[in-house]
Amino acid sequence: MGKPTRVTNSIRALRFAHGEMTQADLAERIGVTRQTVIAIEQGRYSPTLETAFLIARVFAVGLEEVFQYSDEQS
Numbered sequence: 059m060g061k062p063t064r065v066t067n068s069i070r071a072l073r074f075a076h077g078e079m080t081q082a083d084l085a086e087r088i089g090v091t092r093q094t095v096i097a098i099e100q101g102r103y104s105p106t107l108e109t110a111f112l113i114a115r116v117f118a119v120g121l122e123e124v125f126q127y128s129d130e131q132s
Contacts, residue, residue, distance in 0.1 A: 069113065
């Protein structure tokens with residue numbers, strides 16, 4: 059067995075690319091707490107599919123531009 063699969067995200071980069079949006083700003087726009095945004099951004103929590111789509115919609119990008127799935131074995 060290899061390493062488990064991993065989902066990464068580009069939320070921090072997207073926040074800065076969109077006028078340095080704060081974690082609190084994003085949280086308010088998607089209806090979660092700032093702590094939830096922090097946990098998602100740091101990869102400690104996987105959002106629901108609905109929340110993932112809301113995040114992508116805030117940044118006006120596709121889901122694949124926010125979340126990346128890698129099953130590569132390093």
